[in-house]
Amino acid sequence: MKLHYHPLSSNARRAVMTAKLLGSPVELVLVDLPRGEQRTPDYLGLNPNGRVPTLVDGDFVLWESYAIMTYLADKAPGNVLLPTEARARADVQRWMFWAAAHFTPAVATLNFENMLKKMFGMGDPDPAFVARAEKDLRTFGAVLDAHLAKRTWISGDGLTLADIAIACPLMSTVPARLPVTDFANLQAWFQRFSALDAWKETAPPAVMPSR
Numbered sequence: 001m002k003l004h005y006h007p008l009s010s011n012a013r014r015a016v017m018t019a020k021l022l023g024s025p026v027e028l029v030l031v032d033l034p035r036g037e038q039r040t041p042d043y044l045g046l047n048p049n050g051r052v053p054t055l056v057d058g059d060f061v062l063w064e065s066y067a068i069m070t071y072l073a074d075k076a077p078g079n080v081l082l083p084t085e086a087r088a089r090a091d092v093q094r095w096m097f098w099a100a101a102h103f104t105p106a107v108a109t110l111n112f113e114n115m116l117k118k119m120f121g122m123g124d125p126d127p128a129f130v131a132r133a134e135k136d137l138r139t140f141g142a143v144l145d146a147h148l149a150k151r152t153w154i155s156g157d158g159l160t161l162a163d164i165a166i167a168c169p170l171m172s173t174v175p176a177r178l179p180v181t182d183f184a185n186l187q188a189w190f191q192r193f194s195a196l197d198a199w200k201e202t203a204p205p206a207v208m209p210s211r
Helices: 010-022 041-046 065-074 086-119 127-147 161-172 184-194 197-201
Strands: 002-005 027-030 054-057 060-063
Touching: 002 010, 010 065, 010 161, 010 197, 041 054, 054 065, 060 065, 065 086, 065 161, 086 127, 086 161, 127 184, 161 184, 184 197
Parallel strands: 002 027
Antiparallel strands: 002 054, 054 060
């Protein structure tokens, strides 16, 4: 299997972390986003959205990080990241869908406004977009913080895909100025998560790879 990724993409990091934690035989293939490799005909032939990650497993091509995470888990019988029991599995997926619909979009807006605009010389942050995203992130951050009040992990008794899905966007907490640092339970959970070897091994390098 080949997993097309870029280390600065939290979506790609979800998939890479999942593969590492499952011990999946995945070959990482760098997509040079700053040089626009995601918009080349070859890459668009794999992923017409021009995004990362993209998984290629023989003649099967899969994009969308949550789908890739689920597929990798289902290919690893006996894994503990995605339960097979219906209610336990639904609870993990509930939090994954929550991340996709509510938490991550607010993070993505702040990433763009507070970090990427400056990085690519695209002007100053838009105050209206920033204010709206900060409000949303505080709202949904409070939901997660309350849920974690008496829990070590988000779903069940151990680490699952739900934790990976929600934690990876927090890699940009400082540069994107994400308003989540006041949530004590959320921060304690994120500290536990960031102590994982797989998190450290997938951290973006100080000097970005290119080709």
